Amino acid sequence: MLLEITHDTHYTYDPNVEIAQHFAHLKPANTETQTVLNTEIYVDPKPAWSEENKDSYGNVCTFFSLQSRHSELLITAKSLIETSSTVYGPKxxxxxxxxxxxxxxxxxxxxxxxxxxxxxxxxxxxxxxxxxxxxxxxxxxxxxxxxxxxxxxxxxxxxxxxxxxxxxxxxxxxxxxxxxxxxxxxxxxxxxxxxxxxxxxxxxxxxxxxxxxxxxxxxxxxxxxxxxxxxxxxxxxxxxxxxxxxxxxxxxxxxxxxxxxxxxxxxxxxxxxxxxxxxVSPIRGVIHGGADHTLNVAVTVLPINS
Known part of the structure; x- marks a missing residue:
């Protein structure tokens, strides 16, 4: 099965956030039953710095830093995954x-x-x-x-x-x-x-x-x-x-x-x-400012006809 996943995370802050460091688990990894054909994360405003690695459990982790003042943060993760049925195991x-x-x-x-x-x-x-x-x-x-x-x-x-x-x-x-x-x-x-x-x-x-x-x-x-x-x-x-x-x-x-x-x-x-x-928290981090914030999350999983 071919599946397209879009995961939108939208923060609004009051007052503005001055500086922020974030850590995300939003990119799937290859497993026995799934193949990652494409996966990307888009961040607005654009981070001053970002890097990606894997943690001790094999999860893909994305780190990014925002060094400019912002009242909103939008993180969109898009992935195209080919999945298969379960693998063999004892009854x-x-x-x-x-x-x-x-x-x-x-x-x-x-x-x-x-x-x-x-x-x-x-x-x-x-x-x-x-x-x-x-x-x-x-x-x-x-x-x-x-x-x-x-x-x-x-x-x-x-x-x-x-x-x-x-x-x-x-x-x-x-x-x-x-x-x-x-x-x-x-x-x-x-x-x-x-x-x-x-x-x-x-x-x-x-x-x-x-x-x-x-x-x-x-x-x-x-x-x-x-x-x-x-x-x-x-x-x-x-x-x-x-x-x-x-x-x-x-x-x-x-x-x-x-x-x-x-x-x-x-x-x-x-x-x-x-x-x-x-x-495995999708997003966590540390911010300076933004004492009050609102979070909205939207997820779409679409089957792609092949």
Missing amino acids: PLDTPAWELVREYFRYHSNTKWDAASEFLFPSPFITLRPEFAEFARANFTSGRPLLDAAIDLMRRIYSEFHYVSKSTDISTPAIEALNKRQGVCQDFAHILIASLRSIGLPAKYISGYILTNPPPGQARLIGGDASHAWVSVYVPSLNENSQLGHGVWCDLDPTNNRWGYGTPGEDYVHLAEGRDFSD
Whole structure:
């Protein structure tokens, strides 16, 4: 599938901003299930300096500095992405028992290092609490295959929680969204990650986009889409001697009840990944001035007929 993504971010300031430094995650990277054909970021006013590199998670990061006074800032990211379906991975019932995976990651002498261990611990938006562990254990029963249980937990969030636009913001703790049983995709992703980590399983946060279809007879709204968020859980391999080793990541989208290795589907675009939202925030930075500001974001995901 060929998808064109336009992500517009518009700030207005009062009083003017005198100087600003910004850091953006707005350019997708190539993955097993997507190829970046073109990606550009346009900034107005034009930055005095900018550079691009990749962070420790492989995300494309753009830094730019504004040295002149400005009352508005417009950042437009445009990308053309060719996506494909999910890659091969073991069937959910063929994955290791979740307790075996938990013990694989439990620290002890002569532990074999697995890079997925980084996604076991608390992070700025993820706290490990008994409430999350209790929530997860209703699905993670004794001896149940890891991915089978994780998909079931994802489906439980999908069926029991209510998506309520603007019911939360970035400062809303995941435990609050868990207790209220409502939120947006970011909340559902944080709840699923916290639940998995609280029982000793690695999970990471994925930001990106999903192609949405307008109701029958209605035109697609330009700017009417939004960024999306979902989760990836680590599934170690299991050899013939019942020993665990290097595995694969499987994506889980509790907002839409979708899952798959590498991606939940070809209608998804993977933008960035990290421990939680704090690692993949689309725009963050430091400004001097602009005590009051207004932010407007518009996202459009268009299928391109090839």
